[in-house]
Amino acid sequence: MRVRFAPSPTGFLHVGGGRTALYNWLLARHAGGTFILRIEDTDAARSTQEYYEAIVEDLRWLGLDWDEGPEVGGPQGPYFQSERGGSYGPAIEKLLAEGTAYHCFCSKEELDERRQQAPKEGRDWRYDRRCLDLQDEERERLLSEGAQASIRFRVPDGKTVVDDLILGKVEFDNSELDDLVIARTDGRPTYNFVVVVDDLEMGVTHVVRGSDHLSNTPKQVLISQALGGTPPKYGHLPLVLAQDGKVLSKRRGAVAIGEYRKSGYLPEALVNYLSLLGWSYDGVQEIFALDELVEKFEIGKVGGKPAAFDPDKLLWMNEQWIKGLPLGDRTDRVLPFLVSEGLVGAGVAGEEREHLEKIVETIGDRLKTLSDITDQAGFFLASDVIYDSMSVKKVLAKPGADETLAGLQRILEEAPDFEPETLQRLIRAHAEERGISLGKLVQPVRVAVTGRTASPGIFETLSLLGREKTLARIEEARGLTGA
Numbered sequence: 001m002r003v004r005f006a007p008s009p010t011g012f013l014h015v016g017g018g019r020t021a022l023y024n025w026l027l028a029r030h031a032g033g034t035f036i037l038r039i040e041d042t043d044a045a046r047s048t049q050e051y052y053e054a055i056v057e058d059l060r061w062l063g064l065d066w067d068e069g070p071e072v073g074g075p076q077g078p079y080f081q082s083e084r085g086g087s088y089g090p091a092i093e094k095l096l097a098e099g100t101a102y103h104c105f106c107s108k109e110e111l112d113e114r115r116q117q118a119p120k121e122g123r124d125w126r127y128d129r130r131c132l133d134l135q136d137e138e139r140e141r142l143l144s145e146g147a148q149a150s151i152r153f154r155v156p157d158g159k160t161v162v163d164d165l166i167l168g169k170v171e172f173d174n175s176e177l178d179d180l181v182i183a184r185t186d187g188r189p190t191y192n193f194v195v196v197v198d199d200l201e202m203g204v205t206h207v208v209r210g211s212d213h214l215s216n217t218p219k220q221v222l223i224s225q226a227l228g229g230t231p232p233k234y235g236h237l238p239l240v241l242a243q244d245g246k247v248l249s250k251r252r253g254a255v256a257i258g259e260y261r262k263s264g265y266l267p268e269a270l271v272n273y274l275s276l277l278g279w280s281y282d283g284v285q286e287i288f289a290l291d292e293l294v295e296k297f298e299i300g301k302v303g304g305k306p307a308a309f310d311p312d313k314l315l316w317m318n319e320q321w322i323k324g325l326p327l328g329d330r331t332d333r334v335l336p337f338l339v340s341e342g343l344v345g346a347g348v349a350g351e352e353r354e355h356l357e358k359i360v361e362t363i364g365d366r367l368k369t370l371s372d373i374t375d376q377a378g379f380f381l382a383s384d385v386i387y388d389s390m391s392v393k394k395v396l397a398k399p400g401a402d403e404t405l406a407g408l409q410r411i412l413e414e415a416p417d418f419e420p421e422t423l424q425r426l427i428r429a430h431a432e433e434r435g436i437s438l439g440k441l442v443q444p445v446r447v448a449v450t451g452r453t454a455s456p457g458i459f460e461t462l463s464l465l466g467r468e469k470t471l472a473r474i475e476e477a478r479g480l481t482g483a
């Protein structure tokens with residue numbers, strides 16, 4: 001089995017493309033086949049190096065490695081279409097020589113005129129084969145005079161049946177197909193042609209792609225056959241729809257894979273979520289690691305119905321995956337987000353690293369994305385607290401808050417150590433002595449040291465902050481109590 005993912009570097013890899021890449025990769029890995037990455041960069045005006053690099057980076061990040069393709073090479077290279085011109089010319093010559101392709105001298109203006117005329121005469125427009133009927137001498141004369149000619153593929157009569165891996169049998173009446181241009185007047189081959197030549201030369205056995213390509217498939221099958229090749233098996237993936245049932249687009253919440261990476265999604269979560277956009281195992285299990293997907297994924301189990309992209313579900317899945325990370329790994333993964341916010345320096349080690357792990361541990365399951373760490377851990381790491389004005393108003397500005405803080409200040413100054421258990425014992429005893437609930441007592445100190453009303457357990461929080469920071473913050477907060 002030889003499978004390829006063939007992105008055009010004309011944009012970033014989005015959810016739909018990520019799913020296509022994943023399904024191809026799983027198909028290959030499940031069967032022990034070869035996964036090829038081919039860059040379809042024939043559209044020189046729209047293809048960029050930046051998009052190419054971003055796509056490659058995203059695939060690597062998702063964990064989808066390729067056996068042949070850019071940067072790794074392989075026997076069927078080059079893997080950039082822009083470098084494969086040497087294969088396309090001879091293929092066109094072969095079709096011309098065998099009469100399955102022909103020169104077309106119709107100019108764009110002539111074609112436009114006839115196209116506009118067709119509906120007026122109650123016909124659908126398809127190329128009318130005017131140039132197919134040219135006498136040989138006429139054609140030779142035009143060519144020798146240097147007339148501009150495109151090259152069209154001659155679609156044979158009959159039907160083309162595609163036994164789709166996902167959709168089942170799909171039948172196309174060839175009379176519905178145009179004699180498509182396979183090389184433009186400037187000699188550049190067109191998309192449907194180069195894909196076929198590459199798929200044949202690269203020995204691709206399975207093509208899995210979005211169903212937006214379905215209408216290309218009969219053309220590609222016919223060209224493969226005309227070239228004397230065996231077309232690959234095709235599988236067309238259902239569209240990915242937005243929540244409102246419309247095709248997913250940027251405006252409808254489609255986000256580039258790279259954006260998810262930057263906003264703190266785990267590749268495990270994304271891969272897991274994408275795997276379920278059209279495929280399911282038993283309809284019950286939802287959490288799958290990549291290696292488990294390799295074992296369980298079957299292309300035959302992909303449904304033909306459009307899949308709805310649900311950002312909330314993806315976020316939930318991300319949260320589950322973060323919860324499952326061992327502490328050291330979790331710390332490694334949140335680190336870049338803390339570094340980029342300047343909350344820790346790059347290369348934390350030793351005690352500082354241990355302290356950081358404790359913070360991550362204390363924050364516990366509060367992270368939905370890795371980037372939530374900056375919000376959750378900011379007050380531990382920053383030198384200053386940012387006081388949330390609502391929390392100040394609701395807690396610190398209330399009568400008695402200053403007195404509470406003053407009382408706790410004394411206790412914390414005198415505490416024999418700053419272990420959570422010690423702090424809990426002392427603060428509890430103080431609450432009992434004053435006859436107020438622990439919650440009431442603790443809330444002002446929480447706002448004082450974290451800037452807000454919600455935080456991890458207060459005793460762990462105080463302990464991690466340490467005596468010095470805790471006392472300095474209580475002092476600062478007393479200035480906000482209005483006392």
Ligand code: GLU
Pocket residue numbers: 006007008040195207208209213
């Ligand atoms: N380059 C095409 C695209 O990005 C994929 C073509 C194919 O898979 O055959 O949509």
